[in-house]
Amino acid sequence: MKPIFRKLALLALFIGAPLFANALDLKDGDQIAVLSGQNFEIWSCGPSGYIRLLLNEFTKAGIKQEPRLIALEGKKTEQMLARLDDEVIAKKPVVALIIPGTEDYNPWAEKTVSESFKNNLDAIIGKLHAASIKTVLVTSYACNSNLAFIPNQNVAEHNDAIRSMAKEHGLPLIDFVKVVDNEKKIVPFDRSLMARAVVNQMLTGEILRVLGYSDQEVAACRQAWPLEFPPSVSNNTYAKLRTAAKASGKEVDAYITEVLHDSVK
Numbered sequence: 001m002k003p004i005f006r007k008l009a010l011l012a013l014f015i016g017a018p019l020f021a022n023a024l025d026l027k028d029g030d031q032i033a034v035l036s037g038q039n040f041e042i043w044s045c046g047p048s049g050y051i052r053l054l055l056n057e058f059t060k061a062g063i064k065q066e067p068r069l070i071a072l073e074g075k076k077t078e079q080m081l082a083r084l085d086d087e088v089i090a091k092k093p094v095v096a097l098i099i100p101g102t103e104d105y106n107p108w109a110e111k112t113v114s115e116s117f118k119n120n121l122d123a124i125i126g127k128l129h130a131a132s133i134k135t136v137l138v139t140s141y142a143c144n145s146n147l148a149f150i151p152n153q154n155v156a157e158h159n160d161a162i163r164s165m166a167k168e169h170g171l172p173l174i175d176f177v178k179v180v181d182n183e184k185k186i187v188p189f190d191r192s193l194m195a196r197a198v199v200n201q202m203l204t205g206e207i208l209r210v211l212g213y214s215d216q217e218v219a220a221c222r223q224a225w226p227l228e229f230p231p232s233v234s235n236n237t238y239a240k241l242r243t244a245a246k247a248s249g250k251e252v253d254a255y256i257t258e259v260l261h262d263s264v265k
Contacts, residue, residue: 028065033093033133035072035080035124037101038140047228048197050204057208057221076103077120084124089131096128097207099138100162107142107151113161121162125169136210137166138174145180145187172210179206197227228257 070091072080077100088096104117128135139159142151159177166173179202180187187195204225205218213221233241238252245255 028063029068031068031070031091031093033070033072033088033091033096034099035075035084035088035096036099037075037077037080037103038099048200048226050200050207053201053204053225054207074103077117077124078104081120081124081127084127089127089133092131093133095134095136097136097138098124099140100158101140102142102151102155105158107154109154111154111157113157117158118161118165121165125165125171129169135169136172136174137162139163139177141177141180145183145185147181174203174206174210176203176206193232194227201225201227 070088070093072083072087075083080098098121100117100121105114125135139162140155142155143149144152146152159175163173163175165171180199183198183202187199201222205213205222208221209215209218241256241259242252245252248255250258
C-alpha cells in the first residue's frame, strides 16, 4: 500500500476547547500560514497526523469551517521572503508558523550560520509583525533525534540562531528539539511509521501549548489521542485485503485495523 496522507509540512494552528478561546481568536474562515524549510517526513494528515489531530481540536472548540491554509513548503528563507507579500501577507492570515530548515543549508557539510539565513528570517519576521500577523518560530533536527548524528550536530548553531531570534523579537517558540529530547529515546523521523505518529503527536501538543494549553492539558490530549497509521504492504497484499474487507462488509482501513488487532491477541 502506498503511504497515505504524506504531505510535507502543511500546517496549522488552532484554537482548542472553549476554555482556551482567548489564546487565539480564531474564527470560521480565518487563514493560517506555514512557511517551511524542512525536508524530513514527520508531517502527515493521516489519522495520527498533526493536521488531523488539530482539526479534531477545532471541532471540539466549535469551529464549523476548517481554517484555510496558506502553505509555502520546502522553501529556502530567500524564497519565503520573495513570496511573502503576495502569497501570505496579502491573504491576511491570523497566524504564521515558520519552520526554518535544511533547504537553506547542507547539514552534512555546513555548521556555521550564514548571514543571509539570519537576515532573511529577520526580514520575514519584520514584515509579518508590520502586518500584525501572529508569528511562531520552530527549531528542528536534520534527520532524526540521535545527538551523535553529524547532521544533527551541524544544525545546532542554526537552532541557536532561531532561539535567539525568537527572544529578540518576543515571539513564541516551539523548541521542538528539546521536546523530542525529553522523550528520552531516539526518534527516527523518516523511518518507523509508529515513530512518525509519535512525533506528530508531540508537534501537535506543542502547537496547542504555544497557543494556550497548559502542560497538564497537553499531557491529557496526548494520553487520549490514538496512535493510528497505515501499514506499508505491497500492492498485491493490499488488493487481497481490500477484497477481504469488501467480503466482510467493512471499509479496508477498518478491516486492516481489525486484522492487526486480532493478530496480537
